[in-house]
Amino acid sequence: MDKIVIENFSIRYSDGVESLRNISLSIPANAVTVLFGPAGGGKSTLLRAINRLNDLADVKETSGRILFNGQNILDPKVDVVELRRKIGMVFSRPVVLPMSIYQNVSYPLELMGEKRKSRLDEAVEKALKRAVLWDEVYDRLHDPATAISGGQQQRLCLARVFALEPEVIMLDEPTSALDPVSTARIEGLMHEIKEEFTIVWVPHNVQQAARMADYAAFFLQGELIEYAEGKKLFVNPKDQRTSDYVTGRFG
Amino acid sequence: MADATLVSSPRRTQEWVINLIIKLSGYSSILFVTLIFIFLMREGLPALRNVPLSSILGERWYPIEGYFSILPLIYGSLVVTVGALLLAIPFGVGTSVFLSEIAPPWMNQIIKPLIEILAGLPSVVLGFLGIQVAAPYLRRLLDLPTGLSAFSGAVLLALIATPTIVSITEDALNTVPSGYRQAALALGATRWQVIWGVTVPAARSGILTAVMLGVGRSIGETMAVMMVTGNAPVLPSGWDFLFTPVRTMTATIASEMGEVANGSTHYQVLFFIGIVLFVISLVVNIVASSVSLRGRTRAERVLS
Numbered sequence: 190m191d192k193i194v195i196e197n198f199s200i201r202y203s204d205g206v207e208s209l210r211n212i213s214l215s216i217p218a219n220a221v222t223v224l225f226g227p228a229g230g231g232k233s234t235l236l237r238a239i240n241r242l243n244d245l246a247d248v249k250e251t252s253g254r255i256l257f258n259g260q261n262i263l264d265p266k267v268d269v270v271e272l273r274r275k276i277g278m279v280f281s282r283p284v285v286l287p288m289s290i291y292q293n294v295s296y297p298l299e300l301m302g303e304k305r306k307s308r309l310d311e312a313v314e315k316a317l318k319r320a321v322l323w324d325e326v327y328d329r330l331h332d333p334a335t336a337i338s339g340g341q342q343q344r345l346c347l348a349r350v351f352a353l354e355p356e357v358i359m360l361d362e363p364t365s366a367l368d369p370v371s372t373a374r375i376e377g378l379m380h381e382i383k384e385e386f387t388i389v390w391v392p393h394n395v396q397q398a399a400r401m402a403d404y405a406a407f408f409l410q411g412e413l414i415e416y417a418e419g420k421k422l423f424v425n426p427k428d429q430r431t432s433d434y435v436t437g438r439f440g
Numbered sequence: 441m442a443d444a445t446l447v448s449s450p451r452r453t454q455e456w457v458i459n460l461i462i463k464l465s466g467y468s469s470i471l472f473v474t475l476i477f478i479f480l481m482r483e484g485l486p487a488l489r490n491v492p493l494s495s496i497l498g499e500r501w502y503p504i505e506g507y508f509s510i511l512p513l514i515y516g517s518l519v520v521t522v523g524a525l526l527l528a529i530p531f532g533v534g535t536s537v538f539l540s541e542i543a544p545p546w547m548n549q550i551i552k553p554l555i556e557i558l559a560g561l562p563s564v565v566l567g568f569l570g571i572q573v574a575a576p577y578l579r580r581l582l583d584l585p586t587g588l589s590a591f592s593g594a595v596l597l598a599l600i601a602t603p604t605i606v607s608i609t610e611d612a613l614n615t616v617p618s619g620y621r622q623a624a625l626a627l628g629a630t631r632w633q634v635i636w637g638v639t640v641p642a643a644r645s646g647i648l649t650a651v652m653l654g655v656g657r658s659i660g661e662t663m664a665v666m667m668v669t670g671n672a673p674v675l676p677s678g679w680d681f682l683f684t685p686v687r688t689m690t691a692t693i694a695s696e697m698g699e700v701a702n703g704s705t706h707y708q709v710l711f712f713i714g715i716v717l718f719v720i721s722l723v724v725n726i727v728a729s730s731v732s733l734r735g736r737t738r739a740e741r742v743l744s
Contacts, residue, residue: 274628
């Protein structure tokens with residue numbers, strides 16, 4: 190089943206930087222779809238279009254459609270807040286909010302109006318366990334979140350997304366600021382839970398793309414060059430440019 | 441003599457001289473503050489010897505007959521300053537939130553220079569406005585005997601303190617990493633929730649510094665308050681205290697200094713008021729800098 194369907198989507202910023210041209214792509218549920226390619230190819234732009242974070246940027250024009258569960262999310266009538274609760278996002282640098290560990294996870298629930306302490310406690314514990322962080326922080330939940338390590342912070346960001354119980358999780362180079370051990374942890378974690386979510390992953394290198402991809406889309410300068418199952422695309426790319434990039438001839 | 445080049449050269453001397461000049465200008469600030477402090481103490485402290493404490497902490501300021509109570513003056517400064525801050529903080533912080541979080545860039549380009557102009561207006565000019573516009577209006581509106589009151593002073597001071605609060609608060613808000621805003625938005629926060637729950641708390645220490653500097657600015661202001669507060673150094677008698685005339689410490693010094701005999705008791709008491717002001721602004725500055733230092737160490741922890 191396709192969770193997100195992108196149809197002839199184009200976007201251009203006012204300053205002309207990093208735009209997307211005529212992208213069509215179907216992102217299946219319960220799998221990891223990897224968007225990869227050299228920097229400036231438009232991968233982050235696409236993620237930000239899907240959860241409408243692009244609303245903040247200086248966008249000149251967009252065209253095409255992005256369907257989420259069959260509904261066009263580019264429609265101005267769409268409730269953006271509700272959309273972002275269903276499509277969680279993790280950024281490349283761990284962005285913990287300047288509050289305690291506990292509050293970081295309970296914050297999105299409090300935004301939804303949940304005030305009951307017992308519910309919040311329960312949800313925080315569940316989300317932290319899910320992000321395999323609980324054992325490391327359960328005895329200092331009320332310490333500032335900035336006191337934990339970078340890898341832990343990134344898992345805290347994941348826990349925060351889990352707390353919302355979203356349908357889609359988008360990760361924009363989530364391990365680019367992390368050490369190899371933390372990277373392996375997060376990759377393993379996403380691998381385990383992919384059956385329950387739709388995961389869209391922008392990796393920060395080709396190796397990670399190859400490791401993670403159930404499906405892979407290769408972006409080059411704002412165009413989707415090739416989209417296929419991960420196994421096919423990395424072993425036997427159809428397009429010469431994909432082949433060159435995957436084998437390390439450029440990029 | 442190959443070593444000679446290593447020992448000394450004109451450039452080295454030049455370097456040394458420049459170094460010395462820079463050092464001296466740095467140290468001079470310490471010297472000046474110390475000299476001012478000593479001067480204030482020398483002129484003002486004898487007041488404590490010549491005027492009984494019961495008079496200094498009495499109820500009346502009437503120097504000609506020997507009543508030297510500074511309480512009405514401290515009260516005057518306090519009520520005007522606190523009133524000004526109650527108006528200026530919400531207004532100033534609101535303006536900066538608008539500028540840094542909501543207003544489009546072109547609007548920023550219009551509003552910011554205007555605020556800078558407001559900051560640069562001589563307070564005497566604002567005093568004119570207070571006397572000619574605000575005070576008569578207030579008198580008619582509330583049916584008071586005079587519009588020259590603590591409230592008029594507070595409004596005017598609020599106008600004077602606001603630019604300070606706005607510019608520093610806005611700086612603080614701008615240094616909040618944009619990642620915080622995006623992360624909160626991505627979690628389904630509305631714009632208001634982001635501002636109230638993330639951006640403003642993250643800029644807390646900067647905002648506190650802004651407020652403290654606003655306090656300093658208003659407590660030290662002389663001209664405008666002298667023009668619009670009615671200049672009656674009395675303690676309030678009832679609940680209408682906001683709308684009765686008061687006189688601040690600064691206004692007292694400014695208006696009476698020219699008339700006292702050098703070295704008289706009255707002269708000493710005026711200097712003693714100066715000491716009180718000095719101590720108050722010292723405390724405000726210390727609190728402000730300790731707050732902002734705490735903010736910095738927290739930021740360092742975030743970065744490490």
